[in-house]
Amino acid sequence: MALFRNSLTYVWLFLVGTTLVSWWLGATTAVADIDASALSLNFTVTVGIILIAVVKTRFVIWHFMEVRHGPSWLRWTCDSWLAFLAVMVIALYRYSM
Amino acid sequence: MTGATLASIAGGESRKGRLLSNPKLDQWICFWSIPVFYILFGVIFVLLGRIMPPPTPTMSTENIIAFMTSPNLSLAVVLLALSLGMYALNSGLMLTQMKRMVGVSPVLRYAYIAVLGVGGLPGCLFPGYMFALGAFRPEYDPEILAMLYDLGFLCFVGSLGCFIIQYVVFTIAVFLDKRGIFPKWLGYFSIWTLVTELVATPVFITQTGPYAWDGLLSFYQGTLIWVAWQTSVTICLYQAIKNQPLEELGLPLKENEL
Amino acid sequence: MLSGGGAAIERVPDFEMADQQTQSRARFPGQPAMWFFVIGDLWIFTCYFACYAFDRGQHSAGFLQGQLTLSQGIGVFNTILLLTSSLLVAFCVQAAREGATALARRLLLLGGGCGIVFLLVKASEWYLKISTGLPEGSDSFFVYYFMLTGLHFLHVCLGLVILALVFRELKKAGPPHVAFVESGAIYWHLVDLLWIIIFALLYLLR
Numbered sequence: 001m002a003l004f005r006n007s008l009t010y011v012w013l014f015l016v017g018t019t020l021v022s023w024w025l026g027a028t029t030a031v032a033d034i035d036a037s038a039l040s041l042n043f044t045v046t047v048g049i050i051l052i053a054v055v056k057t058r059f060v061i062w063h064f065m066e067v068r069h070g071p072s073w074l075r076w077t078c079d080s081w082l083a084f085l086a087v088m089v090i091a092l093y094r095y096s097m
Numbered sequence: 098m099t100g101a102t103l104a105s106i107a108g109g110e111s112r113k114g115r116l117l118s119n120p121k122l123d124q125w126i127c128f129w130s131i132p133v134f135y136i137l138f139g140v141i142f143v144l145l146g147r148i149m150p151p152p153t154p155t156m157s158t159e160n161i162i163a164f165m166t167s168p169n170l171s172l173a174v175v176l177l178a179l180s181l182g183m184y185a186l187n188s189g190l191m192l193t194q195m196k197r198m199v200g201v202s203p204v205l206r207y208a209y210i211a212v213l214g215v216g217g218l219p220g221c222l223f224p225g226y227m228f229a230l231g232a233f234r235p236e237y238d239p240e241i242l243a244m245l246y247d248l249g250f251l252c253f254v255g256s257l258g259c260f261i262i263q264y265v266v267f268t269i270a271v272f273l274d275k276r277g278i279f280p281k282w283l284g285y286f287s288i289w290t291l292v293t294e295l296v297a298t299p300v301f302i303t304q305t306g307p308y309a310w311d312g313l314l315s316f317y318q319g320t321l322i323w324v325a326w327q328t329s330v331t332i333c334l335y336q337a338i339k340n341q342p343l344e345e346l347g348l349p350l351k352e353n354e355l
Numbered sequence: 356m357l358s359g360g361g362a363a364i365e366r367v368p369d370f371e372m373a374d375q376q377t378q379s380r381a382r383f384p385g386q387p388a389m390w391f392f393v394i395g396d397l398w399i400f401t402c403y404f405a406c407y408a409f410d411r412g413q414h415s416a417g418f419l420q421g422q423l424t425l426s427q428g429i430g431v432f433n434t435i436l437l438l439t440s441s442l443l444v445a446f447c448v449q450a451a452r453e454g455a456t457a458l459a460r461r462l463l464l465l466g467g468g469c470g471i472v473f474l475l476v477k478a479s480e481w482y483l484k485i486s487t488g489l490p491e492g493s494d495s496f497f498v499y500y501f502m503l504t505g506l507h508f509l510h511v512c513l514g515l516v517i518l519a520l521v522f523r524e525l526k527k528a529g530p531p532h533v534a535f536v537e538s539g540a541i542y543w544h545l546v547d548l549l550w551i552i553i554f555a556l557l558y559l560l561r
Contacts, residue, residue: 006449012442016435023431026559028423041415042561053555057548064445064544066384066537074383074390081397085552088401089408093560096412285392288513289399292506296403299498307406308498318402 011063015056022052041097047090054086120346124338127190131331134183137176146173148224149320151250151311154304158239165231165242174229181221188213191330194337197345198274205266212263219256224249254310255301257294257319264291279333290326293319385538393545400549403506407499407556414495421489421496422558429480430558433473434550440469441547444518444540451536456525459536463525466543467518470511477508503553507546514546 026049061078062068068075116122142149152164164170188210195206227249231242264287271284297315299308307314411418443466450459481504489497521539525531 006446008442008445008449012438015438019431019434019438022555022559023427026427026555026561028427028561040419040561041412045561049555049559049561053552056551060441060544060548060551064441064547065541066382069382070384077394081394081401085401085404088405089556092405092408093412096409097415281388282391285388285395288392289395292396292399292509295506295509296502299502302494303498306410306495308502314403314406318399322399 008063011059015059018052018056022049025049025052043094043097046093050086050089054082058082120343121338121341124190124193124341127186128335128338130183130186131190131334134180134187135327137180137183141173141177141180145169145176146228148173148228148250148253151254151316153311154247154250154309156246158243161243161246162231162239165228165246166235168232170228171232174225177221177225181217184213184217190334190338194278194334194341195270197337197341198270198276198278200275201270201273205270208266209263209270212260212266216256216259216263219252219259221253223256224253227252250310251300254297254316257297261291261294264288264294278337279330283329283333286326286329290322293322385541386534389538389541393541396545396549400506400552403499403503404552404556407503410495410499411560417492417494418496419561421493421500422560424484424487424490424493425500425558426480427558429476430554433476434554436469436473436476437547437550440466440473441544443469444543447521448533448537448540451525451531452533454530456531459531460522460525463518463522467515467522470515470518470543470546474508474511477504477511500557503557507549507553510546510549514543517542 025045058079061082067078119125146169147164147167148170152160156164192206192210195201195209196203198206227245230237230245237245268284268287268291271279271281271287296308297319300310300312300315303309303312306312310316443462447459447462447466450456450462481501484497484500517539521536524535
């Protein structure tokens with residue numbers, strides 16, 4: 001069906017792929033098997049996971065919510081919110097470490 | 098009195114001197130009681146009582162005694178007991194306007210009124226009476242005062258759940274209303290208020306951090322959204338009364354409304 | 356949301372506009388009232404995420420310990436479920452624009468079905484968490500866990516109600532009110548994107 005050979009399907013494949021990548025990045029099972037107390041804060045992994053989540057969110061807003069076709073104020077509002085969210089979460093995490 | 102003169106009075110052209118003949122006078126009196134009530138509310142809870150913003154749950158016993166036995170607090174409680182009933186005017190006005198909605202079951206507006214009657218008790222009166230006990234008998238054991246302090250604030254902040262159904266029924270009524278008495282965005286706004294009130298539920302198990310009764314999420318965010326919501330509802334209520342056609346009040350139409 | 360009154364008047368031009376303006380780029384998706392809600396909701400959740408990020412560093416041991424007891428597999432499964440659901444609802448909007456309402460209804464049902472499965476999985480995850488008991492010292496993590504997933508759960512429930520209303524719209528005779536269908540879909544994507552962030556913060560973060 002023509003409907004499914006459509007750019008949204010590729011967006012979905014990308015989103016599922018990045019979900020799996022971030023799972024691999026943040027996997028706790030291997031660590032937990034050895035020793036639960038060995039698990040500690042890891043800034044690099046955290047930044048990676050947050051950035052992947054932000055990129056995924058941007059794809060949902062852009063392609064599923066169709067903001068990419070929308071007026072420029074809407075695009076700017078969404079993008080600046082997303083940038084603020086990423087910077088704030090990373091900064092607060094770093095600051096309170 | 099002929100229809101023409103009545104209509105010209107109602108239209109506001111000859112507003113001065115004929116205020117009493119305004120067919121919406123009852124609604125306007127109720128409407129202007131809302132700002133009066135909220136100014137009193139501010140005086141009672143913020144200026145006199147120091148109940149808002151709330152002091153911390155981990156306050157020392159001496160500070161709790163000082164808070165509970167403050168004479169200003171008992172004055173605030175007396176004012177609260179006298180004026181809380183004014184809220185009923187606001188509710189009556191909301192009911193009047195919700196009655197004008199088309200395609201909305203009357204059950205929703207009855208539920209709205211009923212839940213407001215319930216919510217005000219734990220949210221305002223119970224904490225007031227608990228705080229009043231401190232000034233009434235200052236020789237109470239400090240531990241008892243500390244318990245009344247806890248109980249008062251848990252009622253005050255933790256009662257938010259009593260208002261959830263208010264927002265649910267209001268949201269549904271606004272969305273179902275085919276006549277547009279209130280704008281649709283006000284319905285969405287009520288959903289935020291509902292969400293932020295739900296977040297106050299962990300006050301019963303936390304003493305520090307954002308979920309405590311003086312916390313960023315339990316108190317500040319919920320209160321900020323609630324103040325914005327209450328302001329929006331009041332402005333929309335003003336518009337609704339203003340736009341209500343006179344024919345609904347059993348009066349003849351103005352010429353430009355025909 | 357339910358501006359049923361205006362629908363009859365707007366319907367025809369709206370439907371034509373959707374076709375004309377997809378090429379001309381500046382086309383407002385959905386109804387303005389829905390965006391008012393979406394943007395406000397995003398900021399409210401931003402407050403929760405900020406508090407979580409801060410508290411997490413303050414009580415890192417308890418948070419990590421609590422996090423270890425979550426099943427990341429269930430989280431990934433739920434994420435993919437919602438992503439698929441979003442895709443189906445996005446297809447539904449495309450079908451509605453082309454006037455293929457029967458196909459749009461079927462896609463919408465599948466999308467809503469994914470949402471219901473999500474709720475069932477979430478509820479059983481909660482049940483398992485509560486019945487096995489929470490590990491010592493991880494209370495503050497679980498306050499956030501239940502709060503964030505609970506609020507999201509409510510959003511999914513509301514989303515299902517909205518999808519049901521969209522379904523009713525698509526069942527009417529004649530071309531559907533496209534802006535209304537779009538608004539419903541935008542809400543559903545909001546539910547999806549909030550989950551993407553909640554999943555990263557609760558299940559994956561280190």
